[in-house]
Amino acid sequence: QVQLVESGGGLVQPGGSLRLSCAAPGIIFRFSAMGWYRQAPGKQRELVATITRFHTTTYADSVKGRATISRDTAKNTVYLQMNSLKPEDTAVYYCNTDPHREDYWGQGTQVTVSL
Numbered sequence: 001q002v003q004l005v006e007s008g009g010g011l012v013q014p015g016g017s018l019r020l021s022c023a024a025p026g027i028i029f030r031f032s033a034m035g036w037y038r039q040a041p042g043k044q045r046e047l048v049a050t051i052t053r054f055h056t057t058t059y060a061d062s063v064k065g066r067a068t069i070s071r072d073t074a075k076n077t078v079y080l081q082m083n084s085l086k087p088e089d090t091a092v093y094y095c096n097t098d099p100h101r102e103d104y105w106g107q108g109t110q111v112t113v114s115l
Contacts, residue, residue, distance in 0.1 A: 001103075002028065002101075002103060002104050003025070003106060004022055004024045004028075004094075004096065004104055004105075005023045005107075006020060006093060006094060006095055006106055006107065008021045008109055009109030009110045009111045010110075010112070011114065012085055012111070012112070012113055013085075013113070013115060015084055015085065017082060017085065018081075018082050018111060019080070019081050020036065020079065020080040021077055021078075022034070022077060022078045023075070023076060024078065025076065029071075029073070029076040029077075029078070030073065030076070031053065032053070032097040033050055033053065033097065033098040034050065034078040034097060035050040035051075035097065035098035035100065036048045036049045036050075036069060036080045036093060036095055037093070037095070037096060037100065038092065038111075039091055039094070039108075040091040046060065047060060047098070048062075048067065048080070049067055049069040050069065050098040051071050057069050063082070063089075066085075067080060067082050067083070068081040069081075082111070085113045088113075089111060089113050090112050090113050092108040092110050092111075093108055093110075094106060094108040094109075
């Protein structure tokens with residue numbers, strides 16, 4: 001069973017920031033593009049940001065300019081820095097490879113943006 005472990009979520013006020021982290025097994029991390037995904041209540045899971053092994057990044061329009069994805073090869077960890085958070089960013093955030101694999105989904109980390 002592959003386990004990707006997300007952390008760093010929480011309750012934050014609109015306009016605030018959070019840094020999410022995801023630890024992955026080295027054998028997966030080293031050879032895979034990685035992505036952050038999110039699922040809001042009542043909505044489908046969506047891709048938020050991706051990063052290749054060569055650190056090329058892409059972002060969904062909804063977070064462009066407010067999010068930064070990065071990866072640390074030494075720590076087998078991918079990060080998502082989210083700034084200027086909005087209530088519509090409220091969701092459970094997951095990491096996975098890009099493209100994702102169904103057997104890689106972890107528990108996710110809850111991000112709630114509210115006053």
